[in-house]
Structure formats: C-alpha cells, structure tokens
Amino acid sequence: MNTQVTCIGLPAGWINAWLAAVGATVLDPRIRLHWKARGHQAVLSCVDVDPLEALVEAWPDAERLSDLPIAEHWRQAGELRRRVSVGSFVLRARAARSDPHSWTLSSTMTDLSVDAEGDVAHALLDPAGPGTVKWLHHRLMKVHRHVRDPSREIIGASLMGQGERVKDNGLGFDQSRLGSQCDDSDRWTDPVVEVLAFFGLAVFPMRGRGSDGRLERAAFGDERQRGWRKTAGSTEPRRLYWPAWRQALDANGIDALLDVWKSDAEERWPLLGVHAAWRTVPFQAKVRADPTRALGAERL
Numbered sequence: 001m002n003t004q005v006t007c008i009g010l011p012a013g014w015i016n017a018w019l020a021a022v023g024a025t026v027l028d029p030r031i032r033l034h035w036k037a038r039g040h041q042a043v044l045s046c047v048d049v050d051p052l053e054a055l056v057e058a059w060p061d062a063e064r065l066s067d068l069p070i071a072e073h074w075r076q077a078g079e080l081r082r083r084v085s086v087g088s089f090v091l092r093a094r095a096a097r098s099d100p101h102s103w104t105l106s107s108t109m110t111d112l113s114v115d116a117e118g119d120v121a122h123a124l125l126d127p128a129g130p131g132t133v134k135w136l137h138h139r140l141m142k143v144h145r146h147v148r149d150p151s152r153e154i155i156g157a158s159l160m161g162q163g164e165r166v167k168d169n170g171l172g173f174d175q176s177r178l179g180s181q182c183d184d185s186d187r188w189t190d191p192v193v194e195v196l197a198f199f200g201l202a203v204f205p206m207r208g209r210g211s212d213g214r215l216e217r218a219a220f221g222d223e224r225q226r227g228w229r230k231t232a233g234s235t236e237p238r239r240l241y242w243p244a245w246r247q248a249l250d251a252n253g254i255d256a257l258l259d260v261w262k263s264d265a266e267e268r269w270p271l272l273g274v275h276a277a278w279r280t281v282p283f284q285a286k287v288r289a290d291p292t293r294a295l296g297a298e299r300l
Contacts, residue, residue, distance in 0.1 A: 004045035004248075005052055009161025009193075012040040012244040013278050013297050016174040016193055019200030024051075025251040026199040028058035033254065035244035037275050044159075045248050052156055059150040060195070062141070069096035070104040070137045082128060082135040086111045089120045107201045108136055112208030113223035121223035123206050124238065127172050127293035136171065140198050143170050146191035158192035170194040175283060175294040203255050226258060237282065240295070243274040263300060276300075 010017040012035050021042035025031045031054055032045045044051040069092060072080055077095035078088045089111045096102040113121040122128075126136045146166045147154065157163045170177055170189035174197075177187040206225045228238040241263035249257060261272055269275070276299065283294035 002045055002047055003050050004043050005050075005159065006036065007042040007044060007159040008039075009159050009163065010042035012042070012242075012276065013299060014176065015240070015242070015278075015280060015295050015297055016171075016176070016197045017042065018242055018244075018278075019198075020193045020196035021200070022203055022251070022254055023196035023199030023201075024055055025249070025254060026202045027060070027196070028054045029250055030054050032248035032250050034246055034248045035275070037246060040244045040276055042159075043248075052152055052159070056150060056152050056155055059147075059155065060144075062144065065141055065144055068101050068104050068137065069099055070108060070135075072135075072137065080135070080137075082122075083117070083119045084109060085119055086114060103202045103205070104137075106205050107203075107225075108206070110206040110208050110223055112206075121206075121208065123201075123204070123223070123225050124228060124240070125171075125173055125201055125204065125225070136198075139169065139171055140195070143168050143189065143191045143194045147195065150192075155192055158190050163190045163192050165190050168194075171198060173293055173295050175296040178283070178294055202251065203258055229263075239282075240280045241277060241300070242279075243269070243272075243277040245273040246275055247273045266300075 007021065010021045012018050021033050021044070024044055025033050030046050030049060031051050034043050035041065036043060044055070046054050067074070070080060074092065075095055078091045080088060080092060089109065093105055096105055108123050108126040109120045111120045115121065146168060154163070165188040167187065168189050168191065169187045170191070171194050174189060174194070177189045204226045206223060208223045227240045227242060229241065230236065230238050243257070243261050245257060257272060261274060262268065263277055263279070269277070278297045278299050281296040281298050283296070
C-alpha cells in the first residue's frame with residue numbers, strides 16, 4: 001500500500017523547502033517525491049511505510065554528521081576549512097572516493113576551478129558564513145544541534161510549516177532567515193528544514209574546465225554546478241533553476257530528471273511531468289560592505 005504525506009510547509013517556490021524535500025529522498029531511498037499541481041507543495045510517499053516514520057528513522061545523528069567527508073578532520077585525510085588548497089582537496093577526495101557521502105565534497109567544491117591563491121572553488125550553495133563559522137560542515141553541525149528530539153511531532157511540524165524557528169544562520173543561503181535591513185535583526189531558521197536541505201545538495205554536483213587559474217586568468221570563476229546558468233547575453237550572475245513534477249520519484253529519479261529538464265524548453269516540460277519551475281533571486285545589499293548572502297525565488 002502506498003502512503004503519502006502532503007507537506008504544506010515545503011512549497012517548491014522556497015529553495016530551502018525544495019532542497020529539503022529532495023533531501024528526504026536522499027536520506028531514505030524508500031521515500032518518493034512529487035509536487036501538487038495546485039499550490040506546488042511537496043508530497044512524500046512510501047510503499048508499506050509512513051514516509052514521516054521513514055524520515056524519523058533515517059534522521060542523522062551527530063556522530064553520523066561528524067563522519068561526513070567534508071568534516072574539518074576526517075579519517076587522517078588532512079584538514080579542511082573554508083579555504084581549501086588543491087592538495088588538501090585531492091587528499092580528501094581520494095580518501096572519500098568509495099564513501100557513500102562523497103557527494104558532500106563534489107556538490108560543494110571542485111579542484112577543476114581554482115582561484116589566484118590556488119584554492120578550490122566553492123559552490124554557490126556553499127557561501128562564506130559570518131564571523132568564525134565560515135564553512136558548510138560547521139554550519140550544518142551547529143544547526144543540527146537545535147533538533148534535540150527528532151520525533152514524528154518535531155519533524156512533522158516542520159513539514160507542515162509549523163516548526164519552531166531558532167536563532168541561527170543555518171546553511172547560510174535562505175532568504176527567509178533575514179529580518180529587516182533597517183536594523184540588526186537576528187536570523188531565524190527552521191533547523192529541520194536546514195538539515196534536510198543539506199542532503200538535497202546531493203543532486204547538484206560541481207565541475208569546471210580543469211584549467212589552472214594561477215596560470216590562466218580566464219579560468220577564474222569558471223566553476224559550474226548543475227542547475228545554475230546565465231541568461232544568454234546577460235551580465236547578471238548565474239541563477240539556479242529548479243522544477244516541480246507530478247510523478248513520484250526517488251533520489252535517482254530526481255537526478256535523472258534534472259539531467260534532461262531544460263528551464264528554457266517549456267514546450268517539453270509536460271513530457272517530463274514538469275508543471276512549474278523557479279529561479280533564484282539573489283539578495284541585494286544596500287551597502288557594498290554587507291557580506292550577507294541569501295537567495296529568494298521567482299516563478300518562471
């Protein structure tokens with residue numbers, strides 16, 4: 001018997017909610033995801049098990065997250081911080097090659113594009129954080145600690161849009177965490193959504209030309225990540241494009257869909273089951289010195 005849960009708190013037009021819904025399928029391969037055609041809310045489904053119970057069972061504990069390949073220290077494979085040299089990345093990538101969570105490296109950074117100092121490029125969904133918390137794994141561990149009781153009630157409340165927000169910067173790219181630009185408002189995030197969104201990064205691998213930026217300046221900033229593109233002839237920065245679909249897909253199915261879906265080929269969307277799509281809108285700071293990074297969304 002197929003059981004499904006409509007997650008009214010995870011609308012596809014909120015990038016963190018979309019990533020969180022995808023992240024649920026990454027955490028538990030039994031979970032399938034599709035989106036309601038009206039309202040575009042996530043629908044999680046499973047065969048012979050309640051998808052919410054499956055998600056509670058699959059919820060990662062601190063020990064599991066501490067053992068991810070992007071941890072600062074991991075299995076005697078060097079040290080990773082915000083700035084990562086090519087040598088450090090290669091050492092870690094070799095050690096993580098057979099690890100089931102090797103995607104945490106390939107979806108957040110790449111040595112196929114480097115900067116003038118020879119450091120690897122970071123994904124746009126891996127922005128630099130404020131203060132001393134400047135790398136993604138630390139932010140993940142910090143927000144995960146807020147979910148002290150990963151019960152059906154706590155996780156279910158977040159899926160329904162009723163989760164308690166906490167004072168935390170989260171992964172660092174959710175626009176809804178921001179308060180007013182007129183004062184020093186605190187940042188508030190839903191920690192359940194943030195943790196799930198991290199696992200949604202698995203479907204966004206990075207790559208680059210493989211040129212040495214220290215020798216070939218044209219290679220600077222040439223990092224690429226699935227889903228991000230520029231509008232032809234535009235001087236705007238890359239934007240992330242993502243779809244909502246009607247058929248129930250597991251993580252592998254979502255991965256395959258993102259391979260063939262084209263945001264600028266709307267006439268083909270129905271053939272793929274896609275009924276809506278969005279793109280990111282970057283946060284616009286009022287002063288140049290503002291380091292804030294955030295992503296909103298607009299429907300295509």
